[in-house]
Amino acid sequence: METVLGHDEGGRGVIERYLADLSAQLAFYGVRGRRAKRVVAESRDHLLELAAEEGEQGAVARFGPSQRIAVEVARIVQPVVLFRSALVFFGALALFVLPLYAIPENTLPPAPWDERPGYLTWKLYVSDGAFGVAVVAALVAVAAARRRRRRTAFVALSLAGASLAVCAGVGAIGAVQWAQVVPGSRTTLVLTLVATASLWCVAAASLASAGRVRRFPRDLPG
Amino acid sequence: MNVPVDALKGHLDLVLLAALAEGEAYGYALIDEIRGRSDGAFDLAEGTVYPALYRLEAGGLLSSDWTVAAGRRRRMYRLTKRGRAELAKERGEWKRFSDTMKAVVA
Numbered sequence: 215m216e217t218v219l220g221h222d223e224g225g226r227g228v229i230e231r232y233l234a235d236l237s238a239q240l241a242f243y244g245v246r247g248r249r250a251k252r253v254v255a256e257s258r259d260h261l262l263e264l265a266a267e268e269g270e271q272g273a274v275a276r277f278g279p280s281q282r283i284a285v286e287v288a289r290i291v292q293p294v295v296l297f298r299s300a301l302v303f304f305g306a307l308a309l310f311v312l313p314l315y316a317i318p319e320n321t322l323p324p325a326p327w328d329e330r331p332g333y334l335t336w337k338l339y340v341s342d343g344a345f346g347v348a349v350v351a352a353l354v355a356v357a358a359a360r361r362r363r364r365r366t367a368f369v370a371l372s373l374a375g376a377s378l379a380v381c382a383g384v385g386a387i388g389a390v391q392w393a394q395v396v397p398g399s400r401t402t403l404v405l406t407l408v409a410t411a412s413l414w415c416v417a418a419a420s421l422a423s424a425g426r427v428r429r430f431p432r433d434l435p436g
Numbered sequence: 437m438n439v440p441v442d443a444l445k446g447h448l449d450l451v452l453l454a455a456l457a458e459g460e461a462y463g464y465a466l467i468d469e470i471r472g473r474s475d476g477a478f479d480l481a482e483g484t485v486y487p488a489l490y491r492l493e494a495g496g497l498l499s500s501d502w503t504v505a506a507g508r509r510r511r512m513y514r515l516t517k518r519g520r521a522e523l524a525k526e527r528g529e530w531k532r533f534s535d536t537m538k539a540v541v542a
Binding site for chain 2: 253255257264276277278279280282283289290291
């Protein structure tokens with residue numbers, strides 16, 4: 215008779231190893247938290263019951279490849295997560311309008327020039343333009359995720375994240391250069407740099423969401 | 437003789453809804469019921485049934501909760517009102533399809 219509680223050299227049972235793999239696969243495909251715990255808990259219950267009849271190896275074989283299960287679960291969960299990510303991303307962008315534009319506009323000391331230097335002007339335009347692209351792309355991502363158009367949502371989220379990274383990068387350099395030539399703008403500079411750093415985090419989060427969408431394999435193991 | 441898994445794929449939702457028509461069940465018992473009703477012909481990779489159950493639940497056709505029976509915690513699934521209506525509809529469609537196929541192929 216096959217052993218019910220088979221263990222590897224590390225002392226973990228076959229079922230526990232399978233569940234650890236399932237858990238990792240779920241996380242890889244973006245299923246985390248409460249949902250992942252439920253899938254693992256139900257799988258554990260099922261496998262233990264099956265193991266009483268067929269042994270741990272047999273139970274795992276009958277249950278099927280963990281990657282297939284993780285992908286199938288992610289296909290159900292992903293549209294909801296994607297829509298929520300896109301919505302949070304868009305909301306975060308709206309919040310940044312205040313520290314990035316309204317506060318500097320109203321608190322910066324008067325500039326000591328009649329015509330703004332070209333090296334600051336182009337950075338301002340690029341930063342503003344990239345922010346605008348990010349907002350529009352985020353809106354497209356929200357709409358696509360709502361309609362479960364995964365590919366469009368992926369492209370839009372990637373574009374939004376990349377645009378935001380450009381906006382934050384160019385904006386940060388511009389803010390530092392501005393502070394060097396305009397006396398008394400240090401506080402505003404600090405605020406702007408904090409906002410820019412946060413923007414990078416938001417950009418990274420949106421790219422990570424897009425990355426999770428992209429991880430779906432076309433051919434699954436049988 | 438086992439039915440090929442691919443042949444069953446398109447009908448898995450109907451099979452699960454029909455298996456739950458008699459009353460609530462947890463995953464393992466549900467698969468056992470399906471295997472029994474099909475005389476062992478529907479031999480699924482058992483883990484793949486759970487995503488189908490989650491999909492049906494997300495669609496409002498099933499509801500589920502954790503219960504403790506004989507000292508074991510189990511997630512019990514049952515048909516919702518919408519699930520019963522969907523089952524009736526899909527059964528009708530299946531019968532029409534099955535009758536037509538019989539007339540053409542047999």
